[in-house]
Amino acid sequence: MERLTTRLVDELRSGNHDSFAELVELYKDGVFAVAYKILYDRGEAEDAAQETFIRAYTRIDTYDPQYKFKTWLYRIATNVAIDRLRKRKPEYSMDAEIAGTDGLTYQDHLADEAPQPDAQVVHREIRGEMHEAIKQLPDKYRIPLLLKYVDDLSLKEISVMIDMPVATVKTRIFRGREMLKTIFQNREGFN
Template structure:
């Protein structure tokens, strides 16, 4: 796939702008899901994913084709997510009442899991719970946990994406796992 992507990159650099569409199609879902796992908001994730591709396009001439494009685009997206997290603090709690309703809390706004077998429902509840707990991790640990366990990237790729030494990634991964475990044990 890297050869195909590098070919499309060269086409874009030669003035064939439409070749970038194929690159976007190859990576858009994965970039969106990385953003979603970090931000926890569909709208923000769509915005950040789109912005990541815009930045990649405008800076394509800076991309080193000896490296993997996926690592580069994940780095752009992750950095944008971290910037967004730093600019905002959580502005609601899932326990908070939905404005204009009587007694409905934010939990009622989560997607419905109707008509699923009990085991599937339990699995979904666990996944939602894990996603919620990941969203509560600090901006220091959240990207490392998402890239490692959701995207299943190597520690080396994570270090490159986050522009961190490998030892720092290992430390953050260990501490992030421990923080997640503590959160899960305390609220389970």
């Protein structure tokens, strides 16, 4: 995929604007996922993804080929989503209805792989607890944690995406994990 991406970026820089549509097709799901993990709102994440591609298109000349295009693009997506998050700062609830889903909640939307009904209930409760705990973290800890453990990005990729030294990324991930431990230790039944 890297070769294809490199070819498409080179073509775009040479004036072939059709290659951008192919880049969008290759990366649209990943860009949306990055934005959604920060915003927790489908509509906002779709808008952020669209804005990400507009910025990438208009700033393609700033892309440095020594880095992966995906990392550069995801960094733009992260910044756009963080900007949107800073502008709104709403409260989230896992029990809130998802717009346009006839009553489904975010909790209902979580994937469930446990085969037994009682195991499914426990699994949902744990995921819900983890989700709620992660939401309590300040953005500076939550975002690197999500990028590391949900998106499975390397420390270097995260560093480039959020424009921060690798050592700072490591520290924030460590502190975020410690904060999560404290949150769970302070909850009833997790001692």
